[in-house]
Amino acid sequence: MFYETARRDHGLPHDPIKAIVAPRPIGWISTLSEDGVANLAPYSFFNLVSTRPDIVAFSSDGLKHTVRNILATREFVCNLATLELIEAVNLTSKPVKPDESEFDLAGLMPAPSRLIAPPRVAASPCALECVWIDTLELKDQHGDATGTHLTLGEVLGVHIDEAFIEDGLLRTEKLHSLGRDGYFDYSWVDAVRSVPRPR
């Protein structure tokens, strides 16, 4: 089959695009509001987009609390979403008022960050402490604003639970890193295969 996105004539009950670009890593992003309320939400339009320096990016459909908090405070943590935490990850996507913390909603303990003010998720085995670089509103091919905002941040510090390090390597398949697929689906890493690059 083939369909043009502008026509949306795929004939399927749901848009399949997110089932194609899958799995997408999940940035489980914690921030602080200007009033000091800890906010937490999953973002699957998320990735590491650079090393030297390490830069992460995520996009928000509209200016959600996470982006508003980052624009106000310039800091955020990307916690690793894992299979063990799947229910909590999902729960923290619930739209709640800005004065309500998703940490409380999901029964998650905050842990202090080292270099920035927003807390991280204590139960998450890895966390990236980030400082804001830029937020830009995405434009479409005609240059028209889309309402989707891409935020870039530089990773200042990295937390790792050493239980997942073996022979000097962080074992992604043991972390069971969670990905977002299409629809309401999640998947997770439970196997990897190492294939050296050709020379």
Ligand SMILES: Cc1cc2nc3c(=O)[nH]c(=O)nc-3n(C[C@H](O)[C@H](O)[C@H](O)COP(=O)(O)O)c2cc1C
């Ligand atoms: C697994 C998952 C991934 C999500 N990814 C995104 C995303 O990339 N962009 C977005 O705007 N919303 C995404 N959402 C929805 C937000 O998590 C949801 O709107 C949340 O309430 C935003 O919280 P905030 O306003 O506290 O930032 C996702 C939801 C789930 C469950």
